Amino acid sequence: MRALTWHGKHDVRVDTVDDPEIINPRDAIIKITATAICGSDLHLYDGYIPTMQAGDILGHEFMGEVVETGPKSTLRKGQKVVVPFTISCGSCYHCGKHQYSACDNGNPADNQDIGRELYGQPMSGLFGYSHMTGGYAGGQAEYVRVPFSDVGPIVVPDHIEDEKVLFLSDILPTGWMAAENAQIEPGDTVAVWGCGPVGLFAVQSAFLMGAERVIAIDHFPHRLELARKFGAEAINFEETKTYEALMEMTGGIGPDAVIDAVGLEAHGFFVDNVIDQIKASMFLGTDRTHSIRQAILACRKGGRVSMPAVYGGFVDKFPLGAFMEKGLTLKTGQTHVQHYMPGLLNAIVEEKIDTTFLISHRMALEDAPKGYKMFHDNQNEVTKVVLKPDFAIAAE
Amino acid sequence: MTSETTLAPGQRDDAPVTTSKSVHSDRALLAEAITINRPAQELYAFWRDPANLAPIMENIQAIEKLDDRRSRWTVKAPAGREVTWDSVITEDVPGEAITWQSAPDADVANSGRIEFREVAGRGTVVRATIAYDPPAGALGQLIAKLFQREPRIQTRRDLKRFKQLMETGEVATAARTRKQLEEEQA
Numbered sequence: 110m111r112a113l114t115w116h117g118k119h120d121v122r123v124d125t126v127d128d129p130e131i132i133n134p135r136d137a138i139i140k141i142t143a144t145a146i147c148g149s150d151l152h153l154y155d156g157y158i159p160t161m162q163a164g165d166i167l168g169h170e171f172m173g174e175v176v177e178t179g180p181k182s183t184l185r186k187g188q189k190v191v192v193p194f195t196i197s198c199g200s201c202y203h204c205g206k207h208q209y210s211a212c213d214n215g216n217p218a219d220n221q222d223i224g225r226e227l228y229g230q231p232m233s234g235l236f237g238y239s240h241m242t243g244g245y246a247g248g249q250a251e252y253v254r255v256p257f258s259d260v261g262p263i264v265v266p267d268h269i270e271d272e273k274v275l276f277l278s279d280i281l282p283t284g285w286m287a288a289e290n291a292q293i294e295p296g297d298t299v300a301v302w303g304c305g306p307v308g309l310f311a312v313q314s315a316f317l318m319g320a321e322r323v324i325a326i327d328h329f330p331h332r333l334e335l336a337r338k339f340g341a342e343a344i345n346f347e348e349t350k351t352y353e354a355l356m357e358m359t360g361g362i363g364p365d366a367v368i369d370a371v372g373l374e375a376h377g378f379f380v381d382n383v384i385d386q387i388k389a390s391m392f393l394g395t396d397r398t399h400s401i402r403q404a405i406l407a408c409r410k411g412g413r414v415s416m417p418a419v420y421g422g423f424v425d426k427f428p429l430g431a432f433m434e435k436g437l438t439l440k441t442g443q444t445h446v447q448h449y450m451p452g453l454l455n456a457i458v459e460e461k462i463d464t465t466f467l468i469s470h471r472m473a474l475e476d477a478p479k480g481y482k483m484f485h486d487n488q489n490e491v492t493k494v495v496l497k498p499d500f501a502i503a504a505e
Numbered sequence: 506m507t508s509e510t511t512l513a514p515g516q517r518d519d520a521p522v523t524t525s526k527s528v529h530s531d532r533a534l535l536a537e538a539i540t541i542n543r544p545a546q547e548l549y550a551f552w553r554d555p556a557n558l559a560p561i562m563e564n565i566q567a568i569e570k571l572d573d574r575r576s577r578w579t580v581k582a583p584a585g586r587e588v589t590w591d592s593v594i595t596e597d598v599p600g601e602a603i604t605w606q607s608a609p610d611a612d613v614a615n616s617g618r619i620e621f622r623e624v625a626g627r628g629t630v631v632r633a634t635i636a637y638d639p640p641a642g643a644l645g646q647l648i649a650k651l652f653q654r655e656p657r658i659q660t661r662r663d664l665k666r667f668k669q670l671m672e673t674g675e676v677a678t679a680a681r682t683r684k685q686l687e688e689e690q691a
């Protein structure tokens with residue numbers, strides 16, 4: 110089959126590799142009909158995530174048709190499914206608590222050592238996201254092996270277009286959980302850093318959960334415009350002093366809840382950010398964290414901090430003092446995708462949530478390297494790239 | 506939670522002795538605990554039958570049952586060699602614990618104990634304690650190397666595979682093809 114493989118920083122290629130096979134009883138093989146490039150994939154593309162190996166197949170947002178099932182799979186051939194990016198067993202203590210991304214068993218035993226060293230306890234397996242999270246082949250390919258197929262994939266009605274449900278795999282539940290973690294109360298003002306897919310779904314979700322106002326922060330005019338379409342007020346951090354603006358817009362109180370949907374590659378010429386960048390390039394530190402710092406400082410006293418954004422290592426100058434003195438609460442984590450899928454599928458079917466607005470580009474799987482480059486270089490207009498293995502390759 | 510309120514003479518805290526700073530983590534005594542979301546009896550029964558253990562243990566080539574208490578263990582060693590010893594169950598508390606010891610003539614003397622203790626709402630805490638004593642000489646060095654290839658990590662991984670099999674019915678692998686799986690297990 111053809112698959113998008115990682116070879117190093119800014120080097121991804123479409124290679125021919127062996128087709129996946131059923132290995133374990135609960136496996137299924139899915140023929141991919143649509144898959145997307147995620148902001149998290151850019152962290153891999155930029156070489157920020159350790160334990161990648163040349164030839165690794167990327168992709169954790171995908172859906173398709175069931176073509177083969179193991180004896181213990183509950184799926185049937187021909188079913189249309191969306192697959193969560195977290196690989197979770199459904200039977201451990203954490204899965205029982207619906208903390209799917211903390212599953213004890215999704216990650217092969219040999220790959221759990223790194224997570225234990227780095228984080229104290231290893232997390233679940235993830236598709237296409239380094240060997241620390243299992244080393245599983247991802248779904249930016251023609252076919253993919255899906256472990257625990259009786260627990261993860263959600264069967265979607267045949268008549269729904271792929272594009273409407275594809276984002277159930279990651280970013281829609283992630284934006285939703287980000288808003289849920291902000292513990293929004295009626296009348297609240299919520300500020301969201303980052304208007305990528307996660308931030309934009311967090312904006313939509315925050316309104317659905319009863320936020321009175323949502324303030325969206327980014328520097329890409331097109332992305333800010335999308336946030337405004339959902340009713341958010343925009344702050345362009347290149348034009349505006351974000352903290353001052355937030356304080357004035359909230360009557361000197363600060364937002365009741367803040368959401369960091371930026372992550373370890375925060376943009377912008379801020380002093381702390383530049384120091385982080387120098388350190389990252391000299392391997393002295395890893396994560397650039399301007400957005401979470403600013404969010405904590407802006408948040409009102411006793412407010413809530415929600416952090417869907419991904420961080421991998423250690424940070425400097427985390428404003429622990431502000432965090433403690435103001436009595437803030439922080440909720441974060443890789444998304445417990447399986448927990449949110451059924452409810453969000455209903456919301457899509459009932460047209461309460463719009464998902465397709467996000468897609469700016471559709472491409473053939475063969476063109477995936479071009480898709481990565483575009484998504485990386487032109488974030489203003491390229492909001493989401495969807496890859497389709499059977500999409501006609503654009504004439505050069 | 507215990508009834509004793511004062512520590513025994515010589516005891517400094519309530520932590521397991523195997524976690525004492527004076528026990529070197531890569532030396533002869535180690536313990537690992539894991540919580541498995543299954544009843545103790547089921548876990549005990551699985552562990553009691555040596556035939557079940559080879560697939561979840563790293564490095565183990567074969568475990569052959571000799572009689573109800575004795576089994577023969579064959580371990581892969583570097584350079585295509587094999588190391589074999591007989592293991593004898595010395596204490597068997599159904600549903601609770603199994604203690605074993607290598608037969609007196611074993612190349613590498615080893616002993617161990619696995620305990621199963623149910624915890625409300627979480628399944629069973631499984632604790633394995635392993636002690637071994639590598640012999641002197643060339644073979645001894647080979648074996649020592651084999652066992653000391655981070656024995657704690659090896660034990661932890663074995664217990665993780667045990668947990669995966671008992672909780673999910675399979676051992677997790679990222680292999681995409683059967684060929685890859687075979688290469689991983691080789």
Ligand SMILES: NC(=O)c1ccc[n+]([C@@H]2O[C@H](COP(=O)([O-])OP(=O)(O)OC[C@H]3O[C@@H](n4cnc5c(N)ncnc54)[C@H](O)[C@@H]3O)[C@@H](O)[C@H]2O)c1
Nearest residue numbers: 148149303305306307327371372375376417418419443444
């Ligand atoms: N928790 C999870 O399970 C999960 C799942 C998916 C994605 N994520 C993470 O969520 C984050 C966002 O994902 P995405 O797909 O939306 O990414 P993205 O890269 O498309 O969007 C990030 C946005 O942040 C903006 N930004 C950069 N610096 C900023 C700053 N200083 N202030 C305000 N905005 C700034 C960028 O301009 C961009 O629009 C990433 O870190 C991603 O890894 C987490």
Ligand SMILES: [Zn+2]
Nearest residue numbers: 147149170279
């Ligand atoms: Zn993603």
Ligand SMILES: [Zn+2]
Nearest residue numbers: 198201204212
């Ligand atoms: Zn689990």
